[in-house]
Amino acid sequence: MNISNEIKNKWYQLDDIDSVDSPALVVYRERVLANIKTLISMIDDVDRLRPHVKTHKTIEVSKLMMDAGIHKFKCATIAEAEMLAIAGAADVLLAYQPIGPKLKRFISLIQKYATTTYSCLVDNLVCAKNIGDEASANNITIPVYIDLNVGMNRTGIMPDDTAIELYKACRSIKGIQPIGLHAYDGHIRNADITQRTIECDRAFEPVLQMQQTLTENGFREPIIVAGGSPTFPVHAIRKNRECSPGTFIYWDKGYQRSCEEQHFLTAALVITRIISLPSATNLCLDLGHKSIAAENTLDNRVYFLNAPDLKFISQSEEHLVVDAAEGHSYKVGDVLYGLPIHICPTVALYERALVIENNRVTSEWKIIARDRKINL
Numbered sequence: 001m002n003i004s005n006e007i008k009n010k011w012y013q014l015d016d017i018d019s020v021d022s023p024a025l026v027v028y029r030e031r032v033l034a035n036i037k038t039l040i041s042m043i044d045d046v047d048r049l050r051p052h053v054k055t056h057k058t059i060e061v062s063k064l065m066m067d068a069g070i071h072k073f074k075c076a077t078i079a080e081a082e083m084l085a086i087a088g089a090a091d092v093l094l095a096y097q098p099i100g101p102k103l104k105r106f107i108s109l110i111q112k113y114a115t116t117t118y119s120c121l122v123d124n125l126v127c128a129k130n131i132g133d134e135a136s137a138n139n140i141t142i143p144v145y146i147d148l149n150v151g152m153n154r155t156g157i158m159p160d161d162t163a164i165e166l167y168k169a170c171r172s173i174k175g176i177q178p179i180g181l182h183a184y185d186g187h188i189r190n191a192d193i194t195q196r197t198i199e200c201d202r203a204f205e206p207v208l209q210m211q212q213t214l215t216e217n218g219f220r221e222p223i224i225v226a227g228g229s230p231t232f233p234v235h236a237i238r239k240n241r242e243c244s245p246g247t248f249i250y251w252d253k254g255y256q257r258s259c260e261e262q263h264f265l266t267a268a269l270v271i272t273r274i275i276s277l278p279s280a281t282n283l284c285l286d287l288g289h290k291s292i293a294a295e296n297t298l299d300n301r302v303y304f305l306n307a308p309d310l311k312f313i314s315q316s317e318e319h320l321v322v323d324a325a326e327g328h329s330y331k332v333g334d335v336l337y338g339l340p341i342h343i344c345p346t347v348a349l350y351e352r353a354l355v356i357e358n359n360r361v362t363s364e365w366k367i368i369a370r371d372r373k374i375n376l
Contacts, residue, residue: 052246180223
């Protein structure tokens, strides 16, 4: 949808706004369903989808995706992994290398939710052996993916001979079974999709070479789980690759600006109110650091759909002060609809999301996996 038209048609306005306290996170169910449909339309086989659940963290959205035929998922925390099992997910990749207490929790998770197949990442032999020892002691075998560093420079091992040797070594460790390669290229965000594709292809080439080498060495062709939201269109046209976008489910202003080729709808907003008029030009809103992701610069945290010209002055834990210019008509109590620049950490700030259907609140979704622990 054209951004200017999206603002003008006021799809976001709630008929029962007077019953919604602020700040609040609201999710538009019809738009979530539309985004799931768009995601599936962008790939040739729904079985190649392994969405990341870090954005929504809810049982209800997970079930909506399963109802649409998506059965494989990716997550980053034990709570997200447990949330997926509660929702009934068949296949869950913990895109993390569990160590210490996290490994013990992961083992408990596998034992409790036997109908969900769990896997995880490894990027070094010591951790691989520790995971294998713990799994073996509990009479289970954990599928593992070698975590590859394709430029993110966060976790992972370079996709070279050392990674190949690690993959081979994992085959001989009791308690684990190497089944694939994990390549997250979240650093590739060029707004030009042509340039983004070039950068993605360049980063992905060593992964393909590693897969080919392993296959030539007698291994069953390793599964490749690749990409996030910006590179999803690139990986989606590859054959036999699993794709892991996450933000698509709610989308946000950041990706709306940088990934214009992807036609997902913004489906989650924050509701805020003007609580004070500290000067002739300034407004104070109840939208502080605790209510909107604040890792970006002050002017790049939220975009108000019904007040796009406001200038940001300061923000603290509970307040956001903005400049409305002289002669404005804003009043205390006025409602602003904020589109987060970065939706994922914004969602994690809320215990629940109000669900909107036909411009009214119809229910709420508990953001159950925002907690570090559910049961285990």
